[in-house]
Amino acid sequence: xxxxxxxxxxxxxxxxxxxxxxxxxxxxxxxxxxxxxxxxxxxxxxxxxxxxxxxxxxxxxxxxxxxxxxxxxxxxxxxxxxxxxxxxxxxxxxxxxxxxxxxxxxxxxxxxxxxxxxxxxxxxxxxxxxxxxxxxxxxxxxxxxxxxxxxxxxxxxxxxxxxxxxxxxxxxxxxxxxxxxxxxxxxxxxxxxxxxxxxxxxxxxxxxxxxxxxxxxxxxxxxxxxxxxxxxxxxxxxxxxxxxxxxxxxxxxxxxxxxxxxxxxxxxxxxxxxxxxxxxxxxxxxxxxxxxxxxxxxxxxxxxxxxxxxxxxxxxxxxxxxxxxxxxxxxxxxxxxxxxxxxxxxxxxxxxxxxxxxxxxxxxxxxxxxxxxxxxxxxxxxxxxxxxxxxxxxxxxxxxxxxxxxxxxxxxxxxxxxxxxxxx
Amino acid sequence: xxxxxxxxxxxxxxxxxxxxxxxxxxxxxxxxxxxxxxxxxxxxxxxxxxxxxxxxxxxxxxxxxxxxxxxxxxxxxxxxxxxxxxxxxxxxxxxxxxxxxxxxxxxxxxxxxxxxxxxxxxxxxxxxxxxxxxxxxxxxxxxxxxxxxxxxxxxxxxxxxxxxxxxxxxxxxxxxxxxxxxxxxxxxxxxxxxxxxxxxxxxxxxxxxxxxxxxxxxxxxxxxxxxxxxxxxxxxxxxxxxxxxxxxxxxx
Numbered sequence: 001x002x003x004x005x006x007x008x009x010x011x012x013x014x015x016x017x018x019x020x021x022x023x024x025x026x027x028x029x030x031x032x033x034x035x036x037x038x039x040x041x042x043x044x045x046x047x048x049x050x051x052x053x054x055x056x057x058x059x060x061x062x063x064x065x066x067x068x069x070x071x072x073x074x075x076x077x078x079x080x081x082x083x084x085x086x087x088x089x090x091x092x093x094x095x096x097x098x099x100x101x102x103x104x105x106x107x108x109x110x111x112x113x114x115x116x117x118x119x120x121x122x123x124x125x126x127x128x129x130x131x132x133x134x135x136x137x138x139x140x141x142x143x144x145x146x147x148x149x150x151x152x153x154x155x156x157x158x159x160x161x162x163x164x165x166x167x168x169x170x171x172x173x174x175x176x177x178x179x180x181x182x183x184x185x186x187x188x189x190x191x192x193x194x195x196x197x198x199x200x201x202x203x204x205x206x207x208x209x210x211x212x213x214x215x216x217x218x219x220x221x222x223x224x225x226x227x228x229x230x231x232x233x234x235x236x237x238x239x240x241x242x243x244x245x246x247x248x249x250x251x252x253x254x255x256x257x258x259x260x261x262x263x264x265x266x267x268x269x270x271x272x273x274x275x276x277x278x279x280x281x282x283x284x285x286x287x288x289x290x291x292x293x294x295x296x297x298x299x300x301x302x303x304x305x306x307x308x309x310x311x312x313x314x315x316x317x318x319x320x321x322x323x324x325x326x327x328x329x330x331x332x333x334x335x336x337x338x339x340x341x342x343x344x345x346x347x348x349x350x351x352x353x354x355x356x357x358x359x360x361x362x363x364x365x366x367x368x369x370x371x372x373x374x375x376x377x378x379x380x381x382x383x384x385x386x387x388x389x390x391x392x393x394x395x396x397x398x399x400x401x402x403x404x405x406x407x408x409x410x411x412x413x414x415x416x417x418x419x420x421x422x423x424x
Numbered sequence: 425x426x427x428x429x430x431x432x433x434x435x436x437x438x439x440x441x442x443x444x445x446x447x448x449x450x451x452x453x454x455x456x457x458x459x460x461x462x463x464x465x466x467x468x469x470x471x472x473x474x475x476x477x478x479x480x481x482x483x484x485x486x487x488x489x490x491x492x493x494x495x496x497x498x499x500x501x502x503x504x505x506x507x508x509x510x511x512x513x514x515x516x517x518x519x520x521x522x523x524x525x526x527x528x529x530x531x532x533x534x535x536x537x538x539x540x541x542x543x544x545x546x547x548x549x550x551x552x553x554x555x556x557x558x559x560x561x562x563x564x565x566x567x568x569x570x571x572x573x574x575x576x577x578x579x580x581x582x583x584x585x586x587x588x589x590x591x592x593x594x595x596x597x598x599x600x601x602x603x604x605x606x607x608x609x610x611x612x613x614x615x616x617x618x619x620x621x622x623x624x625x626x627x628x629x630x631x632x633x634x635x636x637x638x639x640x641x642x643x644x645x646x647x648x649x650x651x652x653x654x655x656x657x658x659x660x661x662x663x664x665x666x667x668x669x670x671x672x673x674x675x676x
Binding site for chain 1: 498502503513527531
């Protein structure tokens with residue numbers, strides 16, 4: 001006799017599976033896309049959401065943390081907002097629906113909904129691995145986004161803002177982006193909520209940088225205090241390509257931002273700069289994996305976290321250096337300013353090095369405000385609360401200052417200062 | 425202006441007593457030099473006057489313009505006009521020098537019920553004061569004290585002092601790490617601030633600084649007490665003969 005104990009599904013798991021069943025016939029896709037979706041949902045049914053027993057999710061028990069899933073509401077209304085930097089090109093995704101009419105000149109853009117409809121998207125809808133819950137959920141439900149291509153040699157004079165505005169319900173988007181050889185651009189992937197209603201947002205971005213591409217990609221996440229935000233960015237760096245990835249989390253209740261990269265071209269350089277501003281009841285997780293697959297490549301990762309209230313934060317960072325990736329230079333740092341006794345932060349740096357001639361290092365610190373710095377500012381007449389705010393700001397501002405666009409620096413500084421004022 | 429009465433103070437963390445019954449009076453318009461061997465409590469005294477919380481006053485009082493300041497935190501003391509030029513100015517990455525100066529100046533004005541300075545006004549003042557101290561404007565674009573040489577840090581302290589216009593200036597070994605040219609520039613900066621309503625306390629090891637900033641009184645600190653006071657000739661005497669005689673005399 002064959003006895004199998006079925007795992008009891010949680011409310012959120014049931015809601016996801018039911019939502020899929022309810023949307024059959026409505027979800028976009030040709031035969032290949034629909035069968036890819038079915039496979040993903042079957043996996044979701046079989047495995048459920050990951051728990052802390054799945055290593056990649058050890059500090060973010062998604063099964064326990066994702067309590068409810070808001071019902072998708074195709075009629076929900078959201079409006080575009082002003083761009084972060086005046087004069088930027090803006091392409092909007094409002095409650096999950098993309099608008100490609102404002103694509104900048106010289107950039108090839110196609111709505112992802114079209115790629116789903118004609119099946120071009122089918123090969124995308126796979127899992128990175130059995131623990132890829134974000135890819136699985138997103139692939140099951142994805143409805144729109146943009147496929148973007150910057151042809152060889154394109155240089156964008158102004159930032160391109162991908163503006164994802166969410167009011168309530170669900171949004172599942174994808175952004176496959178190819179940067180041709182020698183391209184240069186600043187792209188802002190901006191997620192924000194314009195209501196207090198709960199949303200579930202999943203978003204997957206796939207970047208390919210060809211030879212010599214020089215790209216700054218900024219992810220600014222400002223979801224509402226009730227929102228779940230599950231996002232992933234994957235990238236592949238070609239020869240001499242440079243990617244500067246800035247990730248700023250300043251919102252959301254349950255947030256996981258995954259970053260998975262491979263460096264496949266010699267001379268390539270990757271920089272990750274992260275700021276996590278965590279307050280209230282948020283649980284925010286940044287999980288990063290990077291493979292240095294070829295010789296002579298470099299990467300640096302600096303993550304700065306500020307925690308207030310009962311916030312929980314996670315940073316997992318794993319750097320793998322392949323056996324023939326000699327002369328790899330990789331440095332990772334995660335610094336946390338813990339400003340509440342009820343907040344906590346888990347940092348898990350990992351290095352897996354299979355080459356023998358490399359320079360790799362990592363460090364994680366958890367600190368309070370430096371009392372000598374505080375005293376010095378006070379000794380010049382700055383009251384304690386103001387001095388503290390200046391020092392917290394300084395802690396994260398060092399990261400922002402690494403951007404090159406002055407207008408963008410100023411806007412981000414304002415966003416950070418406003419956030420700190422609200423939470424300090 | 426300043427009256428220190430039978431002051432006893434210790435390190436808060438381990439209870440080590442550093443200041444043991446110190447008495448000192450400094451009048452408005454006076455420049456008082458405090459000298460003394462290493463470990464006599466000179467820097468500790470400057471920290472205590474500024475309100476650093478690492479030290480606890482266990483006995484005695486510090487009166488500033490007739491009022492005790494023991495209950496005031498460092499920012500309140502600063503806003504009331506007490507300024508300490510640090511021996512080791514602190515580097516604070518991420519805090520822009522100009523932003524720091526502007527916030528400090530305006531917070532002090534706010535405390536005193538004065539209007540904030542407009543940005544053009546502020547910038548003009550900084551430029552003028554920086555030029556007098558031969559401070560390279562590029563330096564002001566950097567984060568506070570970060571990457572400044574020893575001499576640049578000391579000049580930056582005097583710049584802050586010139587901008588904040590305190591009433592009681594305490595210079596803690598401002599001469600250390602300065603070459604002779606820088607020493608002259610810094611001293612000129614201090615002398616420019618001398619006025620009948622302002623007092624200056626100069627803490628130093630060496631007579632050299634006192635050739636440029638000529639004191640009205642000189643006090644020798646030893647084991648947390650003022651063991652001898654005199655006029656500027658006392659500093660010359662110390663330079664020639666060292667502390668031993670005075671210490672022996674005080675012990676006798």
